[in-house]
Amino acid sequence: MSAKTKISVVDLRMEYVDENRGIRHIATDGLTLDVKENEFLCVVGPSGCGKSTLLSAIAGFLKPRGGTVSMDGRPILEPGADRGVVFQEYALLPWKTVLENVGLGLKLRGVAKAERDAVAMRFLDITNLTHAAEKYPHELSGGMKQRAAVARTLANKPEVMLMDEPFAAVDAQTRLTLQEELVRIWDENRLTVLFITHSVEEAVFLGDRIIVLTPGPGKVRAVVDVPIPRDQRHWATINANPQFVAIRDRTLALVRGLEAA
Amino acid sequence: MKTAAINDRNSGIASLRSLVSPRAWKGVLGLLGILALWQTSIPLIGVSEYFYPSPAAVARAAIHLVKTGILPAYIGDSLGRYLAGVSIGVTLGILFGLLIGFSAGASRMLSPIINFFFAIVEVAWIPLFVLWWGYGLKVILVALSYIVFFPVLYNTILGVRSVPQVLINAAYSLGATRLQLIQEVILPAALPSIFTGLRLGAGFAFRGLIFSEMIAAKSGVGYLIFEGASNQQTDRTIVGMIVMGLLWLFIERIYIRPLEALTVDRWGLATRAEDRE
Ligand SMILES: Nc1ncnc2c1ncn2[C@@H]1O[C@H](COP(=O)(O)OP(=O)(O)OP(=O)(O)O)[C@@H](O)[C@H]1O
Ligand SMILES: [Mg+2]
16 A cells, blocks of 8 residues: 555644533544545544544534644645545435435536436445435435435545445445445545444454544544455455454454543 | 216216315315305395495406406406516525525625615505606516515525535535535525515515505506495405405415425425325
8 A cells, every 4th residue: 555645634623612602612632643545544433532523624624723634735625526525414415316416426517417327326336226216315214325425425536535434324234235345446446535433343344544532532542553455354254354353352442441541 | 777877976076076176176165155155145234236246246347357358457467567576576585595694794784784674664665666666567566576575585594594514515525616505505405495485475475466556557456456446346346356366376376386396395395284184
Protein backbone atom coordinates (compact mmCIF):
# COMPACT_ATOMS: atom_id res chain seq x y z
CA MET A 1 0.00 0.00 0.00
CA SER A 2 1.22 3.46 -0.81
CA ALA A 3 2.12 5.48 2.26
CA LYS A 4 0.92 8.78 0.80
CA THR A 5 -1.42 10.60 3.15
CA LYS A 6 -4.84 11.26 1.70
CA ILE A 7 -6.56 12.86 4.64
CA SER A 8 -4.82 14.39 7.57
CA VAL A 9 -6.54 15.31 10.83
CA VAL A 10 -4.31 17.19 13.23
CA ASP A 11 -5.18 18.10 16.80
CA LEU A 12 -8.85 18.37 15.92
CA ARG A 13 -11.17 20.08 18.37
CA MET A 14 -14.87 20.03 17.57
CA GLU A 15 -17.49 21.77 19.66
CA TYR A 16 -21.24 22.04 19.57
CA VAL A 17 -22.31 25.41 20.86
CA ASP A 18 -25.87 26.19 21.81
CA GLU A 19 -25.82 29.97 22.03
CA ASN A 20 -29.38 30.27 23.31
CA ARG A 21 -28.74 28.11 26.32
CA GLY A 22 -25.08 29.01 26.64
CA ILE A 23 -24.04 25.37 26.46
CA ARG A 24 -20.81 24.24 24.87
CA HIS A 25 -20.17 20.57 24.26
CA ILE A 26 -16.72 19.36 23.32
CA ALA A 27 -17.14 16.40 20.95
CA THR A 28 -13.48 15.76 20.10
CA ASP A 29 -10.28 17.29 21.39
CA GLY A 30 -6.71 16.73 20.34
CA LEU A 31 -7.73 14.14 17.77
CA THR A 32 -4.97 13.32 15.33
CA LEU A 33 -5.06 10.70 12.60
CA ASP A 34 -4.11 10.09 8.98
CA VAL A 35 -5.97 8.25 6.32
CA LYS A 36 -3.56 6.98 3.71
CA GLU A 37 -4.31 6.90 0.06
CA ASN A 38 -6.25 3.78 -0.94
CA GLU A 39 -6.44 2.74 2.69
CA PHE A 40 -9.43 1.11 4.33
CA LEU A 41 -9.47 2.73 7.75
CA CYS A 42 -11.96 1.71 10.40
CA VAL A 43 -12.92 3.80 13.40
CA VAL A 44 -14.41 2.22 16.50
CA GLY A 45 -15.29 3.74 19.83
CA PRO A 46 -18.12 4.01 22.32
CA SER A 47 -21.35 5.71 21.45
CA GLY A 48 -21.12 9.47 21.71
CA CYS A 49 -17.33 9.59 21.49
CA GLY A 50 -17.37 11.81 18.43
CA LYS A 51 -17.13 9.42 15.48
CA SER A 52 -19.89 11.06 13.47
CA THR A 53 -18.52 14.46 14.39
CA LEU A 54 -15.10 13.49 13.04
CA LEU A 55 -16.77 12.38 9.83
CA SER A 56 -18.65 15.69 9.58
CA ALA A 57 -15.39 17.57 9.88
CA ILE A 58 -13.75 15.55 7.10
CA ALA A 59 -16.86 15.82 4.94
CA GLY A 60 -16.77 19.59 5.41
CA PHE A 61 -20.15 19.94 7.13
CA LEU A 62 -18.73 21.33 10.34
CA LYS A 63 -15.79 23.67 10.85
CA PRO A 64 -13.08 22.74 13.32
CA ARG A 65 -12.81 24.88 16.46
CA GLY A 66 -9.19 23.98 16.63
CA GLY A 67 -6.65 22.00 14.65
CA THR A 68 -6.81 21.24 10.94
CA VAL A 69 -8.43 18.81 8.54
CA SER A 70 -6.92 18.53 5.10
CA MET A 71 -7.08 16.38 2.01
CA ASP A 72 -4.14 16.05 -0.37
CA GLY A 73 -2.47 18.78 1.65
CA ARG A 74 -5.25 21.33 1.17
CA PRO A 75 -7.52 22.34 4.03
CA ILE A 76 -11.08 21.07 3.79
CA LEU A 77 -13.40 24.05 3.69
CA GLU A 78 -16.68 22.69 2.37
CA PRO A 79 -18.40 19.49 1.28
CA GLY A 80 -17.65 18.13 -2.17
CA ALA A 81 -18.26 15.18 -4.46
CA ASP A 82 -14.67 14.02 -3.94
CA ARG A 83 -15.72 12.87 -0.47
CA GLY A 84 -18.81 10.64 -0.64
CA VAL A 85 -20.73 10.18 2.57
CA VAL A 86 -22.94 7.33 3.72
CA PHE A 87 -24.94 8.81 6.57
CA GLN A 88 -25.87 7.02 9.75
CA GLU A 89 -29.44 8.23 9.09
CA TYR A 90 -29.36 7.27 5.36
CA ALA A 91 -30.38 10.76 4.13
CA LEU A 92 -32.24 9.54 1.07
CA LEU A 93 -34.42 12.16 -0.58
CA PRO A 94 -38.03 11.11 0.14
CA TRP A 95 -39.39 12.60 -3.10
CA LYS A 96 -37.11 10.59 -5.33
CA THR A 97 -37.34 6.92 -6.15
CA VAL A 98 -34.50 4.64 -5.18
CA LEU A 99 -33.26 4.75 -8.77
CA GLU A 100 -33.35 8.56 -8.81
CA ASN A 101 -31.63 8.74 -5.45
CA VAL A 102 -28.83 6.49 -6.58
CA GLY A 103 -28.44 8.42 -9.83
CA LEU A 104 -28.55 11.82 -8.13
CA GLY A 105 -24.82 12.48 -8.06
CA LEU A 106 -24.60 11.80 -11.79
CA LYS A 107 -27.61 14.01 -12.44
CA LEU A 108 -25.93 16.86 -10.58
CA ARG A 109 -22.96 16.44 -12.88
CA GLY A 110 -25.18 16.66 -15.93
CA VAL A 111 -25.11 13.01 -17.01
CA ALA A 112 -28.05 12.16 -19.29
CA LYS A 113 -30.93 10.21 -17.80
CA ALA A 114 -30.47 6.98 -19.75
CA GLU A 115 -26.83 6.76 -18.81
CA ARG A 116 -27.27 7.58 -15.14
CA ASP A 117 -30.16 5.12 -14.86
CA ALA A 118 -27.91 2.43 -16.28
CA VAL A 119 -25.15 3.22 -13.80
CA ALA A 120 -27.63 3.39 -10.94
CA MET A 121 -29.09 0.02 -11.91
CA ARG A 122 -25.63 -1.50 -11.79
CA PHE A 123 -25.13 -0.34 -8.22
CA LEU A 124 -28.63 -1.40 -7.27
CA ASP A 125 -27.72 -4.82 -8.57
CA ILE A 126 -24.61 -4.89 -6.40
CA THR A 127 -26.60 -3.89 -3.34
CA ASN A 128 -29.40 -6.32 -4.17
CA LEU A 129 -32.02 -3.66 -4.70
CA THR A 130 -33.02 -4.04 -8.34
CA HIS A 131 -36.55 -4.96 -7.34
CA ALA A 132 -36.91 -1.73 -5.36
CA ALA A 133 -35.67 0.65 -8.05
CA GLU A 134 -39.03 2.35 -8.53
CA LYS A 135 -39.93 2.52 -4.85
CA TYR A 136 -39.82 5.60 -2.70
CA PRO A 137 -37.67 5.59 0.46
CA HIS A 138 -40.67 5.44 2.79
CA GLU A 139 -41.58 2.12 1.18
CA LEU A 140 -38.25 0.54 2.12
CA SER A 141 -37.13 -1.26 5.25
CA GLY A 142 -34.28 0.18 7.28
CA GLY A 143 -31.78 -2.21 5.77
CA MET A 144 -32.96 -1.45 2.25
CA LYS A 145 -32.60 2.27 2.87
CA GLN A 146 -29.10 1.72 4.10
CA ARG A 147 -28.17 -0.29 1.02
CA ALA A 148 -29.68 2.40 -1.21
CA ALA A 149 -27.60 5.01 0.59
CA VAL A 150 -24.46 2.94 0.02
CA ALA A 151 -25.34 2.49 -3.65
CA ARG A 152 -25.90 6.22 -4.04
CA THR A 153 -22.46 7.04 -2.67
CA LEU A 154 -20.73 4.30 -4.67
CA ALA A 155 -22.42 5.34 -7.92
CA ASN A 156 -21.01 8.83 -7.55
CA LYS A 157 -17.42 7.49 -7.69
CA PRO A 158 -15.88 9.58 -4.93
CA GLU A 159 -12.16 9.48 -4.18
CA VAL A 160 -12.89 9.02 -0.50
CA MET A 161 -15.83 7.20 1.05
CA LEU A 162 -16.85 8.33 4.50
CA MET A 163 -19.16 5.69 5.90
CA ASP A 164 -21.00 6.08 9.19
CA GLU A 165 -22.13 2.65 10.39
CA PRO A 166 -23.43 1.89 6.92
CA PHE A 167 -24.43 -1.71 7.62
CA ALA A 168 -25.85 -1.31 11.12
CA ALA A 169 -29.46 -1.82 10.06
CA VAL A 170 -28.82 -4.62 7.55
CA ASP A 171 -29.58 -8.24 8.39
CA ALA A 172 -26.59 -10.43 9.18
CA GLN A 173 -26.72 -12.31 5.88
CA THR A 174 -26.86 -9.17 3.72
CA ARG A 175 -24.21 -7.53 5.84
CA LEU A 176 -21.69 -10.23 5.00
CA THR A 177 -22.40 -9.89 1.30
CA LEU A 178 -22.18 -6.11 1.44
CA GLN A 179 -18.93 -6.17 3.34
CA GLU A 180 -17.36 -8.44 0.75
CA GLU A 181 -18.77 -6.34 -2.08
CA LEU A 182 -17.47 -3.16 -0.48
CA VAL A 183 -13.99 -4.60 -0.21
CA ARG A 184 -14.14 -5.64 -3.85
CA ILE A 185 -15.30 -2.20 -5.02
CA TRP A 186 -12.79 -0.46 -2.81
CA ASP A 187 -10.02 -2.61 -4.25
CA GLU A 188 -11.09 -2.25 -7.88
CA ASN A 189 -11.54 1.51 -7.74
CA ARG A 190 -8.59 2.30 -5.53
CA LEU A 191 -10.85 4.14 -3.13
CA THR A 192 -9.92 5.52 0.22
CA VAL A 193 -12.42 4.51 2.89
CA LEU A 194 -13.05 5.81 6.37
CA PHE A 195 -15.45 3.37 7.92
CA ILE A 196 -17.15 3.96 11.26
CA THR A 197 -18.58 0.95 13.03
CA HIS A 198 -19.63 -0.38 16.39
CA SER A 199 -18.62 -3.88 15.49
CA VAL A 200 -15.01 -4.79 16.21
CA GLU A 201 -15.36 -7.93 14.09
CA GLU A 202 -16.48 -5.85 11.15
CA ALA A 203 -13.58 -3.45 11.65
CA VAL A 204 -11.03 -6.26 11.70
CA PHE A 205 -12.59 -7.94 8.69
CA LEU A 206 -12.63 -4.76 6.60
CA GLY A 207 -9.83 -2.56 7.81
CA ASP A 208 -6.18 -2.11 6.93
CA ARG A 209 -5.96 -0.30 10.23
CA ILE A 210 -8.34 0.36 13.08
CA ILE A 211 -8.48 3.57 15.07
CA VAL A 212 -9.86 3.07 18.57
CA LEU A 213 -11.24 6.27 20.08
CA THR A 214 -11.57 7.16 23.74
CA PRO A 215 -14.95 8.09 25.21
CA GLY A 216 -15.93 11.69 24.46
CA PRO A 217 -14.31 14.09 23.95
CA GLY A 218 -12.81 11.62 21.51
CA LYS A 219 -9.14 11.24 20.84
CA VAL A 220 -7.13 8.31 19.54
CA ARG A 221 -6.70 5.62 22.19
CA ALA A 222 -4.90 3.13 19.93
CA VAL A 223 -4.14 2.31 16.33
CA VAL A 224 -4.38 -1.37 15.44
CA ASP A 225 -2.76 -2.71 12.26
CA VAL A 226 -4.56 -5.51 10.46
CA PRO A 227 -1.95 -7.22 8.29
CA ILE A 228 -4.26 -10.04 7.19
CA PRO A 229 -3.91 -10.51 3.40
CA ARG A 230 -7.00 -9.55 1.47
CA ASP A 231 -7.33 -12.94 -0.22
CA GLN A 232 -7.78 -14.52 3.20
CA ARG A 233 -10.69 -12.31 4.12
CA HIS A 234 -13.81 -14.36 3.53
CA TRP A 235 -16.44 -14.77 6.16
CA ALA A 236 -16.61 -18.49 5.52
CA THR A 237 -13.06 -19.05 6.71
CA ILE A 238 -11.84 -16.01 8.60
CA ASN A 239 -13.01 -17.18 12.02
CA ALA A 240 -10.54 -20.02 11.74
CA ASN A 241 -7.72 -17.59 11.08
CA PRO A 242 -5.66 -17.21 14.27
CA GLN A 243 -4.38 -13.80 13.23
CA PHE A 244 -7.94 -12.55 12.83
CA VAL A 245 -8.95 -13.92 16.19
CA ALA A 246 -5.91 -12.39 17.90
CA ILE A 247 -6.42 -8.94 16.43
CA ARG A 248 -10.14 -9.06 17.15
CA ASP A 249 -9.60 -9.97 20.78
CA ARG A 250 -6.94 -7.33 21.24
CA THR A 251 -9.14 -4.64 19.74
CA LEU A 252 -12.09 -5.78 21.80
CA ALA A 253 -9.95 -5.52 24.91
CA LEU A 254 -8.93 -2.00 23.90
CA VAL A 255 -12.55 -0.98 23.49
CA ARG A 256 -13.52 -2.75 26.75
CA GLY A 257 -10.65 -1.08 28.54
CA LEU A 258 -12.31 2.17 27.57
CA GLU A 259 -15.49 1.10 29.23
CA ALA A 260 -13.66 0.41 32.44
CA ALA A 261 -11.84 3.73 32.29
CA MET B 1 -86.93 -13.28 -13.71
CA LYS B 2 -87.43 -11.22 -10.64
CA THR B 3 -83.85 -11.63 -9.50
CA ALA B 4 -82.67 -10.69 -12.94
CA ALA B 5 -84.70 -7.50 -12.80
CA ILE B 6 -83.27 -6.62 -9.42
CA ASN B 7 -79.80 -7.33 -10.65
CA ASP B 8 -80.45 -5.10 -13.60
CA ARG B 9 -81.58 -2.31 -11.39
CA ASN B 10 -78.64 -2.80 -9.11
CA SER B 11 -76.20 -2.71 -11.93
CA GLY B 12 -77.96 0.38 -13.23
CA ILE B 13 -77.42 2.07 -9.91
CA ALA B 14 -73.92 0.73 -9.76
CA SER B 15 -73.03 2.24 -13.12
CA LEU B 16 -74.63 5.52 -12.10
CA ARG B 17 -72.64 5.36 -8.90
CA SER B 18 -69.44 4.67 -10.68
CA LEU B 19 -70.16 7.74 -12.82
CA VAL B 20 -70.22 9.94 -9.73
CA SER B 21 -68.12 8.69 -6.84
CA PRO B 22 -69.96 7.69 -3.64
CA ARG B 23 -68.44 10.62 -1.79
CA ALA B 24 -69.68 13.05 -4.42
CA TRP B 25 -73.11 11.47 -4.06
CA LYS B 26 -73.22 12.41 -0.43
CA GLY B 27 -72.28 15.95 -1.40
CA VAL B 28 -75.13 16.08 -3.94
CA LEU B 29 -77.60 14.81 -1.33
CA GLY B 30 -76.54 17.59 1.03
CA LEU B 31 -77.10 20.17 -1.67
CA LEU B 32 -80.56 18.79 -2.50
CA GLY B 33 -81.43 19.02 1.17
CA ILE B 34 -80.50 22.67 1.29
CA LEU B 35 -82.56 23.36 -1.85
CA ALA B 36 -85.61 21.65 -0.31
CA LEU B 37 -85.23 23.65 2.90
CA TRP B 38 -84.94 26.83 0.90
CA GLN B 39 -88.06 26.15 -1.18
CA THR B 40 -90.21 25.17 1.83
CA SER B 41 -89.06 28.22 3.80
CA ILE B 42 -90.42 30.66 1.17
CA PRO B 43 -94.11 30.53 2.23
CA LEU B 44 -93.10 30.33 5.89
CA ILE B 45 -91.11 33.54 5.79
CA GLY B 46 -93.52 35.22 3.39
CA VAL B 47 -91.54 38.26 2.25
CA SER B 48 -91.46 39.58 -1.30
CA GLU B 49 -89.47 37.87 -4.07
CA TYR B 50 -87.13 40.84 -4.10
CA PHE B 51 -85.93 40.21 -0.57
CA TYR B 52 -85.95 36.45 -0.70
CA PRO B 53 -86.11 34.93 -4.18
CA SER B 54 -87.23 31.34 -4.62
CA PRO B 55 -85.08 28.60 -6.11
CA ALA B 56 -87.28 28.71 -9.20
CA ALA B 57 -86.68 32.43 -9.69
CA VAL B 58 -82.99 31.92 -9.22
CA ALA B 59 -83.00 29.06 -11.73
CA ARG B 60 -84.81 31.27 -14.25
CA ALA B 61 -82.27 34.03 -13.74
CA ALA B 62 -79.45 31.54 -14.13
CA ILE B 63 -80.88 30.19 -17.38
CA HIS B 64 -81.32 33.69 -18.70
CA LEU B 65 -77.76 34.63 -17.77
CA VAL B 66 -76.41 31.53 -19.45
CA LYS B 67 -78.50 32.00 -22.61
CA THR B 68 -77.40 35.59 -23.05
CA GLY B 69 -73.81 34.47 -22.61
CA ILE B 70 -73.31 36.82 -19.68
CA LEU B 71 -72.64 34.17 -17.07
CA PRO B 72 -70.10 32.14 -19.08
CA ALA B 73 -68.23 35.33 -19.93
CA TYR B 74 -68.25 36.46 -16.31
CA ILE B 75 -67.05 33.09 -15.09
CA GLY B 76 -64.28 33.16 -17.67
CA ASP B 77 -63.24 36.63 -16.55
CA SER B 78 -63.26 35.73 -12.88
CA LEU B 79 -61.38 32.51 -13.39
CA GLY B 80 -58.76 34.20 -15.57
CA ARG B 81 -58.20 37.00 -13.07
CA TYR B 82 -58.05 34.53 -10.25
CA LEU B 83 -55.51 32.25 -11.86
CA ALA B 84 -53.33 35.13 -13.02
CA GLY B 85 -53.39 36.87 -9.65
CA VAL B 86 -52.74 33.71 -7.68
CA SER B 87 -49.91 32.67 -10.01
CA ILE B 88 -48.15 35.99 -9.57
CA GLY B 89 -48.62 35.91 -5.79
CA VAL B 90 -47.46 32.30 -5.48
CA THR B 91 -44.38 32.90 -7.60
CA LEU B 92 -43.36 35.96 -5.63
CA GLY B 93 -44.17 34.27 -2.33
CA ILE B 94 -41.99 31.26 -3.16
CA LEU B 95 -39.12 33.40 -4.46
CA PHE B 96 -39.00 35.66 -1.43
CA GLY B 97 -39.64 32.71 0.86
CA LEU B 98 -36.59 30.89 -0.54
CA LEU B 99 -34.49 34.02 -0.25
CA ILE B 100 -35.50 34.79 3.33
CA GLY B 101 -35.50 31.17 4.44
CA PHE B 102 -32.08 30.58 2.98
CA SER B 103 -30.16 33.73 3.74
CA ALA B 104 -29.95 35.21 7.21
CA GLY B 105 -28.93 38.56 5.71
CA ALA B 106 -31.97 38.75 3.46
CA SER B 107 -34.12 37.70 6.39
CA ARG B 108 -32.85 40.52 8.61
CA MET B 109 -33.28 43.05 5.81
CA LEU B 110 -36.68 42.01 4.46
CA SER B 111 -38.57 40.52 7.39
CA PRO B 112 -39.51 43.79 9.16
CA ILE B 113 -40.80 45.39 5.95
CA ILE B 114 -42.76 42.31 4.99
CA ASN B 115 -44.26 41.94 8.46
CA PHE B 116 -45.29 45.58 8.32
CA PHE B 117 -47.11 45.15 5.03
CA PHE B 118 -48.65 41.90 6.19
CA ALA B 119 -50.51 43.86 8.84
CA ILE B 120 -52.10 46.14 6.25
CA VAL B 121 -55.00 44.09 4.93
CA GLU B 122 -55.63 44.20 1.20
CA VAL B 123 -59.04 45.80 1.73
CA ALA B 124 -57.22 48.91 2.90
CA TRP B 125 -55.25 49.05 -0.32
CA ILE B 126 -58.01 48.55 -2.85
CA PRO B 127 -59.50 52.09 -2.72
CA LEU B 128 -55.99 53.49 -3.09
CA PHE B 129 -55.23 51.16 -6.01
CA VAL B 130 -58.45 52.27 -7.72
CA LEU B 131 -57.39 55.87 -7.25
CA TRP B 132 -54.01 55.17 -8.81
CA TRP B 133 -54.94 52.84 -11.65
CA GLY B 134 -58.70 53.24 -12.10
CA TYR B 135 -61.06 50.31 -12.31
CA GLY B 136 -59.83 47.20 -14.02
CA LEU B 137 -57.57 44.24 -14.23
CA LYS B 138 -54.49 45.80 -12.67
CA VAL B 139 -56.18 46.53 -9.35
CA ILE B 140 -57.59 43.03 -9.14
CA LEU B 141 -54.32 41.32 -10.03
CA VAL B 142 -52.32 43.36 -7.54
CA ALA B 143 -54.91 42.78 -4.83
CA LEU B 144 -55.00 39.02 -5.45
CA SER B 145 -51.26 38.55 -5.58
CA TYR B 146 -50.95 40.67 -2.44
CA ILE B 147 -53.37 38.36 -0.65
CA VAL B 148 -51.72 35.13 -1.80
CA PHE B 149 -48.20 36.40 -1.27
CA PHE B 150 -48.15 36.37 2.53
CA PRO B 151 -49.36 32.87 3.40
CA VAL B 152 -47.19 31.40 0.63
CA LEU B 153 -44.21 33.42 1.80
CA TYR B 154 -44.50 32.52 5.48
CA ASN B 155 -45.07 28.86 4.78
CA THR B 156 -42.21 28.72 2.28
CA ILE B 157 -39.88 30.22 4.88
CA LEU B 158 -41.07 27.68 7.41
CA GLY B 159 -40.61 24.88 4.88
CA VAL B 160 -37.12 25.97 3.91
CA ARG B 161 -36.01 26.32 7.51
CA SER B 162 -37.26 22.89 8.45
CA VAL B 163 -35.43 20.96 5.74
CA PRO B 164 -33.36 18.35 7.61
CA GLN B 165 -29.72 19.41 7.60
CA VAL B 166 -28.63 15.87 6.74
CA LEU B 167 -30.44 16.07 3.37
CA ILE B 168 -28.67 19.33 2.59
CA ASN B 169 -25.34 17.76 3.55
CA ALA B 170 -26.10 14.73 1.41
CA ALA B 171 -26.77 16.86 -1.66
CA TYR B 172 -23.62 18.91 -1.18
CA SER B 173 -21.54 15.73 -0.79
CA LEU B 174 -22.96 14.47 -4.04
CA GLY B 175 -21.69 17.64 -5.68
CA ALA B 176 -24.72 19.92 -5.67
CA THR B 177 -24.29 23.62 -6.31
CA ARG B 178 -26.44 26.07 -4.37
CA LEU B 179 -28.91 26.31 -7.22
CA GLN B 180 -29.07 22.52 -7.57
CA LEU B 181 -29.58 22.25 -3.84
CA ILE B 182 -32.62 24.50 -4.08
CA GLN B 183 -33.94 22.56 -7.06
CA GLU B 184 -33.36 19.04 -5.80
CA VAL B 185 -33.72 19.42 -2.04
CA ILE B 186 -35.04 22.71 -0.68
CA LEU B 187 -37.99 23.17 -3.02
CA PRO B 188 -39.31 19.61 -2.88
CA ALA B 189 -38.79 19.46 0.87
CA ALA B 190 -40.61 22.73 1.34
CA LEU B 191 -43.40 21.75 -1.04
CA PRO B 192 -45.82 20.44 1.58
CA SER B 193 -45.44 23.73 3.46
CA ILE B 194 -45.77 25.72 0.28
CA PHE B 195 -48.99 23.87 -0.47
CA THR B 196 -50.34 24.71 2.95
CA GLY B 197 -49.62 28.34 2.16
CA LEU B 198 -51.15 28.01 -1.28
CA ARG B 199 -54.31 26.44 0.13
CA LEU B 200 -54.71 29.21 2.66
CA GLY B 201 -53.87 31.88 0.14
CA ALA B 202 -56.09 30.39 -2.55
CA GLY B 203 -59.12 30.58 -0.26
CA PHE B 204 -58.37 34.13 0.89
CA ALA B 205 -57.69 35.18 -2.68
CA PHE B 206 -60.99 33.78 -3.85
CA ARG B 207 -62.83 35.99 -1.38
CA GLY B 208 -60.55 38.82 -2.40
CA LEU B 209 -61.43 38.25 -6.03
CA ILE B 210 -65.15 38.60 -5.41
CA PHE B 211 -64.58 41.62 -3.24
CA SER B 212 -62.33 43.43 -5.68
CA GLU B 213 -64.68 42.62 -8.56
CA MET B 214 -67.46 44.29 -6.63
CA ILE B 215 -65.41 47.44 -6.37
CA ALA B 216 -63.12 47.52 -9.34
CA ALA B 217 -64.65 45.55 -12.21
CA LYS B 218 -67.43 45.74 -14.76
CA SER B 219 -67.64 41.98 -15.23
CA GLY B 220 -67.09 38.81 -13.28
CA VAL B 221 -68.92 36.91 -10.57
CA GLY B 222 -68.29 39.57 -7.91
CA TYR B 223 -69.69 42.22 -10.23
CA LEU B 224 -72.76 40.05 -10.88
CA ILE B 225 -73.43 39.74 -7.15
CA PHE B 226 -72.97 43.45 -6.55
CA GLU B 227 -74.90 44.62 -9.62
CA GLY B 228 -77.79 42.28 -8.92
CA ALA B 229 -78.24 43.64 -5.43
CA SER B 230 -78.02 47.29 -6.45
CA ASN B 231 -80.44 46.80 -9.40
CA GLN B 232 -83.05 44.97 -7.34
CA GLN B 233 -82.28 41.72 -9.11
CA THR B 234 -81.57 39.63 -6.03
CA ASP B 235 -82.14 36.46 -8.02
CA ARG B 236 -79.03 37.38 -10.00
CA THR B 237 -77.14 38.04 -6.81
CA ILE B 238 -77.99 34.59 -5.60
CA VAL B 239 -76.97 33.07 -8.92
CA GLY B 240 -73.67 34.86 -8.42
CA MET B 241 -73.30 33.51 -4.91
CA ILE B 242 -74.05 29.97 -6.00
CA VAL B 243 -71.62 30.26 -8.90
CA MET B 244 -69.05 31.58 -6.45
CA GLY B 245 -69.39 28.47 -4.34
CA LEU B 246 -69.33 26.14 -7.34
CA LEU B 247 -66.36 27.94 -8.82
CA TRP B 248 -64.42 27.40 -5.62
CA LEU B 249 -65.30 23.71 -5.58
CA PHE B 250 -64.12 23.56 -9.18
CA ILE B 251 -60.84 25.33 -8.47
CA GLU B 252 -60.18 23.12 -5.48
CA ARG B 253 -60.87 19.97 -7.41
CA ILE B 254 -59.19 20.86 -10.68
CA TYR B 255 -56.13 22.73 -9.50
CA ILE B 256 -55.30 22.20 -5.88
CA ARG B 257 -56.07 18.59 -5.06
CA PRO B 258 -54.41 17.06 -8.13
CA LEU B 259 -51.26 19.07 -7.44
CA GLU B 260 -51.14 17.67 -3.95
CA ALA B 261 -51.83 14.16 -5.10
CA LEU B 262 -49.02 14.44 -7.62
CA THR B 263 -46.38 15.35 -5.11
CA VAL B 264 -46.96 15.20 -1.41
CA ASP B 265 -49.12 12.09 -1.28
CA ARG B 266 -46.79 10.04 -3.38
CA TRP B 267 -43.80 10.60 -1.13
CA GLY B 268 -45.71 9.36 1.88
CA LEU B 269 -45.24 12.69 3.63
CA ALA B 270 -48.93 13.32 4.21
CA THR B 271 -51.98 11.20 4.80
CA ARG B 272 -55.23 12.43 3.35
CA ALA B 273 -58.22 12.37 5.63
CA GLU B 274 -59.99 9.98 3.27
CA ASP B 275 -57.27 7.37 3.62
CA ARG B 276 -57.87 7.20 7.32
CA GLU B 277 -61.60 6.60 7.03
N1 LIG C 1 -25.89 18.68 16.85
C1 LIG C 1 -25.37 18.47 18.07
N2 LIG C 1 -25.53 19.40 19.05
C2 LIG C 1 -24.99 19.22 20.26
N3 LIG C 1 -24.27 18.14 20.61
C3 LIG C 1 -24.07 17.19 19.70
C4 LIG C 1 -24.62 17.29 18.37
N4 LIG C 1 -24.26 16.20 17.67
C5 LIG C 1 -23.55 15.44 18.53
N5 LIG C 1 -23.42 16.02 19.73
C6 LIG C 1 -22.69 15.50 20.88
O1 LIG C 1 -21.35 15.30 20.50
C7 LIG C 1 -20.88 14.06 20.99
C8 LIG C 1 -20.38 13.22 19.84
O2 LIG C 1 -21.46 12.90 19.00
P1 LIG C 1 -21.29 11.96 17.74
O3 LIG C 1 -22.57 11.94 17.02
O4 LIG C 1 -20.10 12.38 16.99
O5 LIG C 1 -21.04 10.55 18.44
P2 LIG C 1 -20.80 9.13 17.76
O6 LIG C 1 -19.46 8.66 18.21
O7 LIG C 1 -21.06 9.19 16.31
O8 LIG C 1 -21.91 8.25 18.50
P3 LIG C 1 -22.74 7.00 17.90
O9 LIG C 1 -21.83 5.84 17.90
O10 LIG C 1 -23.83 6.83 18.91
O11 LIG C 1 -23.23 7.37 16.56
C9 LIG C 1 -22.02 13.41 21.74
O12 LIG C 1 -21.80 13.59 23.11
C10 LIG C 1 -23.25 14.19 21.31
O13 LIG C 1 -24.11 14.35 22.41
MG1 LIG D 1 -22.55 8.47 15.09
